[in-house]
Amino acid sequence: MKLAILDRDGTLNQWGARGFIGHPDEWVAVPGALEAVSRLNRAGWHVVIATNQPGLGRGLFDVIELNAVHAKMHRELAAVGGRVEAVFFCPHAPDEECRCRKPGPALFEQIVERYGAEGREIWAIGSGAEHLQAGLALGAHLVFVESTARPVACSDADLPAGSERYADLEAVVNMLLPLGEDEVPQPVAEPPPSH
Template sequence: MKLIILDRDGVINVDSEEYVKSPEEWIPIPGSIEAVARLTRAGWTVCVATNQSGLARGLFDVAALEAMHDKMRGLVERAGGALEMIVYCPHGPDDSCDCRKPLSGLFQQIADYYRIPLTDVPTVGDSRRDLEAGSALGCTPYLVRTGKGRKTASQALPAGTQIFDDLAAVAEHLLETQA
């Protein structure tokens, strides 16, 4: 199985300091939807692992989150791709959960679902915590310069982190090197 785990905000869609709270505010980053579709068509199983503390903060509800994910899935499907699984942490930063990145609970959910280790599975994020969560379970970290990525690129990153301009560039690299 060729599995890839993506962060959502800042990787697939435009991030916002005010939080993305509705389908109308959920705007794809140019090339990201097509990148997911290209990976899918090449046999990759694409999953999303995302912190969504806006739920705990009362900024939106589960119905709004599901509507955002329906929009994302619909766009990907219309482009010829699929998002096989979306897992999210609904907790705030002070909620003592095991799923909020940089902890690896979301990644463990994906590993448990597919019954596979995540060793060498690519994970794509725009923040250090995205990469740390996957790296803790053996994922190969890819940082994109979209979202918070430009700022993150100047920080200490997990060993072996590769840096690309955006998700489309990561997809191109993976399609060339892991056919």
């Protein structure tokens, strides 16, 4: 099994101007990210999202609005042949001290339980140290993607040891998939009969 657990904000979509995405109009894909997910899908990868959504706990938006944001995400992915199989989210504010808020491991544990995956099969890919720290607890491969609009900068010192760093999700997929692995084989056309 090949399982990619993506962070949402800064990895799949751009950061919101308000520091969060509370409305579908605010959800804007990172250039090339949706196509990168589609390539993973075609190569047989399972792709899920694990995301902290403290705006729910703070009352900045509700679950109906969050679902509308994710509906837009799913539509835009489908338009390029991509699919995120599930979205796991923590609805708590940081001061609620839950286990599901990354870097806590509970979201990743739920994903692993659902898919029956082992650490070596999991790729934690995100634009924040907390996402990689959650993956570290399960022995996942750790991949940091740059996010120029991230509200708080993330240096190499913030990342768990052994983390790899790439410019964006597209660059990660280029590394994961050997050239052409994600292409659907096309039937070879028979040459026309010669007379």
